Each structure stands twice: as structure tokens, then as C-alpha cells.
């Protein structure tokens with residue numbers, strides 16, 4: 001198996017820089033669209049054979065160095081007892097937002113084996129199918145990011161309801177976060193036990209918080225999950241706080257092996273700031289894939305140079321690939337990372 005990705009996570013010596021792309025299994029690939037045309041997104045997530053098939057698509061088509069489980073961060077919230085819908089053009093919707101004690105009390109902490117077995121089954125299939133290919137990354141949303149979806153009832157612009165709960169009813173907020181944290185810990189442990197070889201925690205909305213609020217209302221729960229995972233598994237853990245350039249020092253205290261960097265930060269400066277004792281992942285602007293090839297390669301070279309000073313570097317986009325990206329552009333990116341970092345030489 002190609003284990004450059006796992007080695008880079010742990011800061012071990014490698015011959016070239018591994019690369020994968022957040023949201024690499026998805027709508028920009030015609031092969032995904034073909035599978036997806038027959039069923040809804042949630043049905044696809046819950047059909048292990050097909051979820052495994054679309055997980056492997058970017059590995060075979062683009063030659064990435066890691067596969068990420070096809071699922072969604074919101075899946076375990078449905079298992080907590082909530083109704084989850086995906087609407088075309090709007091995105092995820094929770095028709096019954098969680099905004100009072102009664103709603104928090106109603107949430108269950110699901111047993112992964114019982115309520116999320118389809119995810120574990122997808123992982124088991126993938127480990128067999130990826131045996132001679134690349135490692136498999138499992139994932140979950142960070143408790144704060146998951147809470148925003150529950151409290152707002154979907155995506156949001158100002159996160160008014162979330163911040164209102166945080167600031168005006170911190171007990172209610174922490175009670176909700178405790179439950180999401182317990183659920184996420186069990187869920188990630190179960191993914192590792194089923195065969196996930198690395199785990200990424202997506203904190204997509206961390207960047208809407210002031211550092212003091214991140215430290216109080218988001219980070220403690222991530223720390224707890226990571227400390228808890230360390231009791232039962234040694235798989236590398238990646239923490240990605242999107243829009244988190246101002247949160248890097250705090251994020252480093254999460255206990256993760258790897259920090260994800262979005263594109264708004266200069267990778268060389270970020271590495272200088274957080275020090276050479278932790279690995280980093282990132283950080284090309286996903287839409288920069290549309291640059292002319294020569295300029296794209298120059299950007300990649302710069303990112304590789306910045307990453308070289310870190311303990312380990314996994315090249316990636318700074319956020320998920322945009323759905324209207326031509327796959328050929330993604331392929332140029334993957335090949336440029338390999339070539340410019342010395343693969344095959």
C-alpha cells in the first residue's frame with residue numbers, strides 16, 4: 001500500500017509529498033453524477049457498496065494518495081434523532097432546530113454499531129478494496145460546527161441563533177455540545193475500529209468565532225474527542241478549522257497530529273508560526289485549480305516549499321473542491337504535486 005500519506009501525518013521521512021483533495025468524491029466527477037443520478041444523496045451515503053464505489057473513484061481517476069470515506073458530517077446528527085433533509089440549491093436542512101432544553105433532552109447518543117452501521121460497513125468494504133492502493137480517512141464534524149447546523153436549522157450567514165445560545169444561555173449550549181461530543185467520540189472510535197487509518201475532524205465554521213470564544217465554546221470539545229481517541233487508537237488525527245488563520249496557536253493545543261490550513265493563510269508563515277513539531281495539510285484555493293497550468297504549477301511549487309519546513313506536509317486544497325471544477329484541472333494539480341515534490345525521481 002502507498003503509505004506516504006500516513007507517514008507525512010506522523011512526520012516520518014517520505015520521498016514525495018502526498019496529496020488528496022477535500023470533497024474529492026463528489027459532483028465535479030461525471031462518474032459520481034452517474035451513480036448519484038439513481039438515488040438521493042442520503043440514500044447513497046446509506047448504501048455501502050455504492051458509497052465505497054464513489055470513494056474509490058478519485059483514487060483511480062486522479063491518482064490521489066488517500067481516500068476519504070464517502071459520507072457527510074451531518075449523518076450522525078440524524079442518528080441522534082433529528083430529521084435531516086438535503087434540498088437542491090439550499091443544502092442541508094433540519095426542519096426542527098434544537099433551541100431549548102426539551103429539544104436537547106430528546107437527543108439520543110447513538111450506538112454506532114446499531115444506528116450507523118452502514119458507515120462502518122462502507123469502511124469495511126473499502127479496506128478490502130483499497131488494500132493495495134491507499135489509506136482510508138474517516139471523518140466527523142467538530143462539535144461546534146455540528147451544533148451550528150442543529151441550532152440554525154441548516155447553513156447560516158450570521159449564526160445569530162448559535163451565538164445567541166452561546167452568549168445568553170451557556171448552560172443550554174454546553175449541554176447540547178456535551179451530547180454531540182459524546183456521540184462524535186463514539187462514532188470516530190467506531191470508524192477507527194472498523195478500519196479507518198486516519199481521522200479528520202472538520203470544523204468548517206470555527207472561523208466565525210473570536211479567538212476567546214473559540215477557546216471557550218469550540219476547542220474544549222475537540223480536545224476531549226482527541227484525548228478520548230488516544231485511549232483506544234493510534235491513527236493520525238487531522239484537525240481542520242476552516243478560516244482559522246487567527247486560531248492556529250489555539251488549534252495546535254487540540255492534540256491533533258496534523259493541522260489543516262485553508263488558503264487564506266500563507267503556508268510558510270503558518271508553519272513558522274506554529275513550529276516544526278506538527279504536520280500540516282493544505283492549502284491551495286480550490287478555485288485556483290482554474291489557473292493556467294503554468295501558474296498553477298508555480299503555486300503548487302510555492303506551497304510545497306512552504307510545507308517543507310513543517311514536520312510533515314500533506315498537499316491538499318484549502319477547502320472542498322468546487323462542484324464546477326473540470327476533473328482535468330484537478331488531475332493537473334495532483335500530478336504537479338507529485339512531480340514537483342520528486343515522485344519517481
Ligand code: CP3
Pocket residue numbers: 021022023024025026027036041068069070071072073074086090091092139155202204242320
Ligand atoms: O469526498 C469527500 O470529501 C467525502 C465526502 C464528504 C461530503 N461532505 C460529501 C457531500 C465530506 C468529507 C463532507 C463534509 C461536509 N459536509 C462538511 C465539512 C467540509 C466543508 O465543506 O466544510 C460540511 C460543512 C458538510 C455539510 C454539507 N453537506 C453541506 C453544506 C452540503 C450542501 C452543499 C454542498 O456542498 O453540496 C452537503 C452535501 C454534500 N456532501 C454533497 C457531497 C458529495 C453533495 C450532495 C449531492 O450529491 O447532491
